[in-house]
Amino acid sequence: MQTLHVELGDRSYPIHIGADLLQNTKLLTAHIKSRQVCIVTNDTVAPLYLPAIQSALTEYDVSVVILPDGEAHKHWQTLNRIFDQLLADRHNRNTTLVALGGGVVGDMTGFAAASYQRSVNFIQIPTTLLSQVDSSVGGKTGINHPLGKNMIGAFHQPKAVLIDTLMLTSLPAREVSAGLAEVIKYGLLGDAEFLTWLTDHMDRLMALEHSDLAYAIARSCETKARIVAADEREGGMRALLNLGHTFGHAIETQMGYGTWLHGEAVGAGMAIAAELSQAMGWLSSRDVTQVRDILQRAALPVDAPDTMTVDQFIGHMQVDKKVLTGRMRFVLLRALGQAVITEDVPDAMLREVLANSIARGVAGRR
Amino acid sequence: MQTLHVELGDRSYPIHIGADLLQNTKLLTAHIKSRQVCIVTNDTVAPLYLPAIQSALTEYDVSVVILPDGEAHKHWQTLNRIFDQLLADRHNRNTTLVALGGGVVGDMTGFAAASYQRSVNFIQIPTTLLSQVDSSVGGKTGINHPLGKNMIGAFHQPKAVLIDTLMLTSLPAREVSAGLAEVIKYGLLGDAEFLTWLTDHMDRLMALEHSDLAYAIARSCETKARIVAADEREGGMRALLNLGHTFGHAIETQMGYGTWLHGEAVGAGMAIAAELSQAMGWLSSRDVTQVRDILQRAALPVDAPDTMTVDQFIGHMQVDKKVLTGRMRFVLLRALGQAVITEDVPDAMLREVLANSIARGVAGRR
Structure with missing residues (x-):
């Protein structure tokens, strides 16, 4: 224990x-x-x-x-x-x-x-x-x-x-995957070493090896606890925990809650966040491939539903409660294991990344 | 201001x-x-x-x-x-x-x-x-x-x-009186000097003299703030604020909420608490007369409703959420301006004080 x-x-x-x-x-x-x-x-x-x-x-x-x-x-x-x-x-x-x-x-x-x-x-x-x-x-x-x-x-x-x-x-296999989406999130947003560990151990986690599960859960909780201790009532840093969630909420809302599990939508949302980070010049194409690969090994979607439009995405993101001012805020990746908050995403760039994800998109009903 | x-x-x-x-x-x-x-x-x-x-x-x-x-x-x-x-x-x-x-x-x-x-x-x-x-x-x-x-x-x-x-x-006159019950409570429970001031100024308060009202409100808030600052989440001292309330809640519950205003029930409850304090040997009969007198000058009841029984009182008091253990706790007066919490009230004494108050009692519907 x-x-x-x-x-x-x-x-x-x-x-x-x-x-x-x-x-x-x-x-x-x-x-x-x-x-x-x-x-x-x-x-x-x-x-x-x-x-x-x-x-x-x-x-x-x-x-x-x-x-x-x-x-x-x-x-x-x-x-x-x-x-x-x-x-x-x-x-x-x-x-x-x-x-x-x-x-x-x-x-x-x-x-x-x-x-x-x-x-x-x-x-x-x-x-x-x-x-x-x-x-x-x-x-x-x-x-x-x-x-x-x-x-x-x-x-x-x-x-x-x-x-x-x-x-x-x-637990049903789909819910194990949905939980792994949040585990991967902690690696991506603040713990590059853990991300490497996850890449090496994903198959064991999918097979429910208890000692590996316990380690992954503990390390995820540690990362979250560190962030929450610094920012208990959600001023700044805690917003990093929303990596993948702004895109994910748009998917959940559009598809109807429960059609995609929360973790599945966050999985696709993190892949989109990685691609937008690449467009910003922060991640390499190899980094993006690594993100998509680990998500896929966890049996998670890595693209938006093919039934959604770019305008639907942006409409939902604008009413999301995390959008405080009028400008849209994004949690993106400066590097694997290092999330940042930015409002400086050009609209055209956002639209292109979303359009590409939808074009590759997965069937809407999972 | x-x-x-x-x-x-x-x-x-x-x-x-x-x-x-x-x-x-x-x-x-x-x-x-x-x-x-x-x-x-x-x-x-x-x-x-x-x-x-x-x-x-x-x-x-x-x-x-x-x-x-x-x-x-x-x-x-x-x-x-x-x-x-x-x-x-x-x-x-x-x-x-x-x-x-x-x-x-x-x-x-x-x-x-x-x-x-x-x-x-x-x-x-x-x-x-x-x-x-x-x-x-x-x-x-x-x-x-x-x-x-x-x-x-x-x-x-x-x-x-x-x-x-x-x-x-x-504000209707009855509600002014109900508010004055809580003002008097602050004098009784922790501020003997203020109680004297209230005795001298009750007629001016009843006539809604603004400078006197402002003083009485400020002094009441000060006393409550002092108690709350010492005990924000209700461990011990804050219970003193319930002076008159255990008896008052029994009256409110028995008569049906709204028949007696909360402040009216607390007024009668404070008179009963004073009489029980006298039975405990803590207050003199002159003290009790002073309490009843100031309440009456604020047009508040000083006796229990004549339609209630002692058993009804005790039944309601036992389910009151302030009774934590099983023993009944009372907020009584060691002296005018000095409230204390006690569990040491003999049952017979309680019953006698309640019976006397009911015997002198006021008509149930106010």
Whole structure:
């Protein structure tokens, strides 16, 4: 088992990573401060892992909330089911919420913990590779609004994150790839050495070798933790984490959420970001080939959907909430392993790179 | 105009208090950081004060949300109208919310500001005496859930509070009295000198003399700010602010919210707390008479409703969320101007004091 420490002053917490680490129930119970616990999970995860968590907590008064699975349910009405249960079972301010599931369960449970009686503790047990590398660090919680994703929420740090790589064996292959997109992102944006390691170990990761998965997850979390510690509430540097995301969000929005998985759209978005970086004169064609190659070995798309137009891309990018001023901001690569933020991309260059990606594009429905 | 500074590190903010201070538009605009502003108010306050605020903000892109008036609307559906408007008008993270109204508007606007895009700025313009002395300091925001009041919310500090005593001239007399209950509370719990001042100036306060109102509001806010600065997230000392509230909540719950105003229930609750303090041997009968006298001069009830039973009182008090352990905790008076927290009240003593108050009791419907 590996343990990282996310250093955020009095909001610091550990991330434990390993195979079958939930056997050690103390990792969980050490962070529960009264007899009251509420496990929040979804109807896909519950049959697989809820019994094991419950049997680790026989000494506690445990409430369980099983939400419907999926991003479509990440809204107020579902969140309110957590509050209903907490109040029906009279949970007080010393209760502890446990998020057992992927990013949607983590975001909603975290926001419920931030808001219930104006804040209670919570512990994350992320069950997907994407949530293990992406939601474990950063403290972002929230729900969607019909007019925008993640528009309502809070910054609220967990007391601990427990990442059991054994849980990944039950994950569909497409979701493993989607999670690897975020892992590759951490190499690309700030860790060239890790990018080389990933190039050497991608086949082992795709085969779910636990020691390699644990290493890749730990190193991704470390990179994110370093960035978040420097910029907890998203002023400047934290924007680097959006590498590939501006293009990716445009794809997700245009195709309809869920048609492409988030990680798949980010994969294509990172390839486009690399090509735009090449057009800026920052990456060589060999660098771009390396980026596309590693994404493809992770079974991720490297081109835009062939049904999209350049104008659709740019339309979605302009309403993206990361566009703060009127000028579009991009996270691009100065070099492999070194992301930068720039507003200096000529419109014609952007259009040409997008047109090329679409021309090579992949079939829209994945 | 007087200005207090609430010292909370990087969350510090000023409270400006005076008659007609909204004439000075800079007091408001100094705390707005972009062109975007969203004023949240209710349908009682809007016709009275919204035009003046709007004309102070002609240089800004102003959205307006007018909520239905009343505690009955302090729930998610109403809160969501604020989010709907913010998103429809594309407010970004640099927007500023302005809460123009009483405690309900302040609590909901503050929670909307805490949650919109994971936190934006807000400014409070409280329009009732109760909200001017009670909600201006402390950072508590939130909404009600069908199973409990204020169960969902956040701690979120405003960037500034503007208290215009002229607004009190439009307030119904009963609401002035309800606000004075909280003013008297600050004297009773921690400021004997202020209690003497209040005894001398109650008639002037009831006549809405502006300089006296401004002094009483400032001194109340100062006392609350001192307590909150020592205990921002409610560990120990902040519980002193609940003087009169445990009994008051029992009255409100039993009679149905709105039958007695919150301040009226707190008034009777403080008289009961004083009598229980006398039974504990801490206050003299002269002290108790002084407490009852000042409350009566503020046109507040000093006895429990004659329709309530002792068992009803105790039943409600046991489910009050301030009862954390199982033992009932009371905020009582060691002396006038010195509140303490105790769990050592014999059950028989409590029952006798409650029975006496009910026996002298006032008609249930006020």
